[in-house]
Amino acid sequence: MRLLIKTVLYYVTASLLFFIVAGFIIVFDFKNIIDQEINKYLVNREEIATTQIVNGVDLESLNNYEQIIKETDSHIRLDNLIFKDTTRYDIIDDTFHDYRMLKVTRRIGNIYYEITMFRSLIQPNTLIKEVLISLFIVFLGLLAFLILSNLLISTKVWLPFKETLKALETYELGSSMPLDLQSSSTQEFDQLNEIINSMIKKMRYDYLNLKEFTENLAHEIQTPLTIIRRKSEKLLHSNDLTKEQVDKLNAIYSNCIRLSRVNRGLTLLAKIDSGVYQKHKQVNITDILKSQVQHYAEMISLKDITLKTDLKHDIRYDINPELSIILISNLIRNAINHNIKDGEISISTFDQGIIIKNTGKNLPISQELFNRFQKTGGNSLGLGLSLISKICNLHNIHIEYRYSDENHVFQLFF
Amino acid sequence: MKLLIVEDEQELLEDLVDFFKKDFLCETASSVAFAQEKIYMHKYDAIILDVGLPDGSGLEALEYLRTLDSNTGVLILSAYDAIDDKVKGLDLGADDYLAKPFDYNELNARIKSIIRRKHFKGNNIITFDEIEIDTDSKEVRVGNKFIDLTHKEYQLLLYFISNENRVITKESIVEHLWGDDTDIFDSFDFIYSHIKNLRKKIIRACRKDYLKTIYGIGYKFKKE
Numbered sequence A: 001m002r003l004l005i006k007t008v009l010y011y012v013t014a015s016l017l018f019f020i021v022a023g024f025i026i027v028f029d030f031k032n033i034i035d036q037e038i039n040k041y042l043v044n045r046e047e048i049a050t051t052q053i054v055n056g057v058d059l060e061s062l063n064n065y066e067q068i069i070k071e072t073d074s075h076i077r078l079d080n081l082i083f084k085d086t087t088r089y090d091i092i093d094d095t096f097h098d099y100r101m102l103k104v105t106r107r108i109g110n111i112y113y114e115i116t117m118f119r120s121l122i123q124p125n126t127l128i129k130e131v132l133i134s135l136f137i138v139f140l141g142l143l144a145f146l147i148l149s150n151l152l153i154s155t156k157v158w159l160p161f162k163e164t165l166k167a168l169e170t171y172e173l174g175s176s177m178p179l180d181l182q183s184s185s186t187q188e189f190d191q192l193n194e195i196i197n198s199m200i201k202k203m204r205y206d207y208l209n210l211k212e213f214t215e216n217l218a219h220e221i222q223t224p225l226t227i228i229r230r231k232s233e234k235l236l237h238s239n240d241l242t243k244e245q246v247d248k249l250n251a252i253y254s255n256c257i258r259l260s261r262v263n264r265g266l267t268l269l270a271k272i273d274s275g276v277y278q279k280h281k282q283v284n285i286t287d288i289l290k291s292q293v294q295h296y297a298e299m300i301s302l303k304d305i306t307l308k309t310d311l312k313h314d315i316r317y318d319i320n321p322e323l324s325i326i327l328i329s330n331l332i333r334n335a336i337n338h339n340i341k342d343g344e345i346s347i348s349t350f351d352q353g354i355i356i357k358n359t360g361k362n363l364p365i366s367q368e369l370f371n372r373f374q375k376t377g378g379n380s381l382g383l384g385l386s387l388i389s390k391i392c393n394l395h396n397i398h399i400e401y402r403y404s405d406e407n408h409v410f411q412l413f414f
Numbered sequence B: 001m002k003l004l005i006v007e008d009e010q011e012l013l014e015d016l017v018d019f020f021k022k023d024f025l026c027e028t029a030s031s032v033a034f035a036q037e038k039i040y041m042h043k044y045d046a047i048i049l050d051v052g053l054p055d056g057s058g059l060e061a062l063e064y065l066r067t068l069d070s071n072t073g074v075l076i077l078s079a080y081d082a083i084d085d086k087v088k089g090l091d092l093g094a095d096d097y098l099a100k101p102f103d104y105n106e107l108n109a110r111i112k113s114i115i116r117r118k119h120f121k122g123n124n125i126i127t128f129d130e131i132e133i134d135t136d137s138k139e140v141r142v143g144n145k146f147i148d149l150t151h152k153e154y155q156l157l158l159y160f161i162s163n164e165n166r167v168i169t170k171e172s173i174v175e176h177l178w179g180d181d182t183d184i185f186d187s188f189d190f191i192y193s194h195i196k197n198l199r200k201k202i203i204r205a206c207r208k209d210y211l212k213t214i215y216g217i218g219y220k221f222k223k224e
Helices: A003-054 A122-170 A187-220 A224-237 A244-274 A285-304 A319-337 A385-396 B011-022 B033-039 B058-068 B083-091 B104-119 B150-162 B171-183 B191-206
Strands: A066-071 A082-090 A094-106 A111-120 A282-285 A308-309 A316-319 A344-350 A355-357 A398-404 A409-414 B002-007 B025-029 B046-050 B073-076 B096-099 B123-126 B129-134 B139-142 B145-147 B167-169 B211-214 B218-221
Touching: A003 A066, A003 A094, A003 A111, A003 A122, A094 A122, A094 B011, A122 B083, A187 A224, A187 A244, A187 A308, A224 A244, A224 B011, A224 B167, A244 A385, A244 B171, A282 A285, A282 A319, A282 B139, A285 A308, A285 A319, A285 A344, A316 A319, A319 A385, A385 A398, A409 B171, B002 B011, B002 B033, B011 B025, B011 B046, B011 B104, B025 B033, B033 B046, B046 B058, B046 B083, B046 B104, B058 B073, B058 B083, B073 B083, B073 B104, B083 B096, B096 B104, B104 B150, B104 B171, B123 B150, B129 B150, B145 B191, B150 B171, B150 B191, B150 B218, B171 B191, B171 B218, B191 B211
Parallel strands: A308 A344, B002 B025, B002 B046, B046 B073, B073 B096
Antiparallel strands: A066 A111, A082 A094, A094 A111, A282 A316, A344 A355, A355 A409, A398 A409, B123 B129, B129 B139, B139 B145, B167 B218, B211 B218
């Protein structure tokens, strides 16, 4: 969840709780005050009515809808004011309405009067309703204001943080562009940027160090390898060697060649990673396929493999020309390398790409084989597939592998 | 014929001199300054030039050489298997390029090919005993009989003759014929068929077997 939305949600929940509590308190208070006022009013009217009775006003003329005075015999709870909420039938709109009632028994002279006073509660109830409505409106307004101001303030306050995030997102460790973190007026963000900067600096230093080490190793190892290779070759040429010595020397010799080949492959992978092969050009993939097929035709026949080709579609793609050759040749080599005796290779094109299919001695390969040095045995270095997938990734070529009818199928979508 | 070897690694330099002294009068230099001095004072048929030298790039020496004459064949040796180096070197007038670690027989074949191109213009005939190879038309003759060779057999013969009297390992042959693709093969047995066929054709034409098998190692091509 986005930070802004999260804070707004918290704000809304907190203010909602606050308003509910505040609303209850206000309504409760209001009711209390209104009750007291109504009670005072009723007492007041009762006093007036009592005075009028004392003054000998006719009872009939004192009685009306809100005031009933009658003589009574019972005189229990004399002068005791009894307040009560009640409902009364209203003939005008044919419904029951809320009323506050005051009942008291008075003795005036020798006669006991039961005086009942009513006061309609319609008005106070409307008042409370009105208060609640305006309270609700205020709440909505305040809420809108809260959300809006929070959005605005947060956007402004968190801007440096967002910029830092964006800068980090686009930053590439190997690139020569330094990480550009703007300073802000917020201490914490400045601190964050400072920490990130020093971390990146350290990482970049390590990365460049490692890169330099790899490059140096790749280059510096070549001359000693040449020497080892030559020395073992010369030893091999000497006349009085036992068979065991020849075997051992041969092992040194061939492993030396192997080492230099691994080294070359790894250097190539490292170079692709470090972006040496940036230059793109439109390349005719079909032409490369044709020339590579021709190049490998002899090897394919030497391994008693049948080759079928169907290169009718003209596929053109923006790719680094050198890498395109490496890609195609590695695909074909892979198909040759992991084939079986009297096997088959089929290389074909379709309107979006190429399909290379080969019979193979192994079961379907797992995704791990696209990593370095994952081998299925044989003489391969275990770098071919990782080279293929790296080149495909670099040029947004979609590669699909499947295993069907005992065939390994590589499909490339250009 | 004179060969200048520019290489700063002493051990490698000695090996190179040791290898080439049979066919060439070898001189050495281990820095750009030395190389330029030698280039200024002498004329060489070919130069083997290492790129990474202590006082600069071997390409500087190449540039300097090309201001003096253009007839010296130059092969660049580089530990940097970089296309950049290759392109730059060839642009500056180098004739060939080989990445370390290299095979000595391969280097030898390349040097000889450069010298042939540079110094025997119009005469592209290589003679070995009775065998004559026209490197232009890629025809092989013994007397006035043509030997019909496949492309690979032709390459193989040329490689053998370039490395006359030297031991040639199977690996070296495979690398020469198939370059970097040697790792495709589980064993190098298949080259036997190429070699067997070539040998048969030569024996039939010359009634001589120049090719000696050295058990467990490789071959040697030499006159009787």
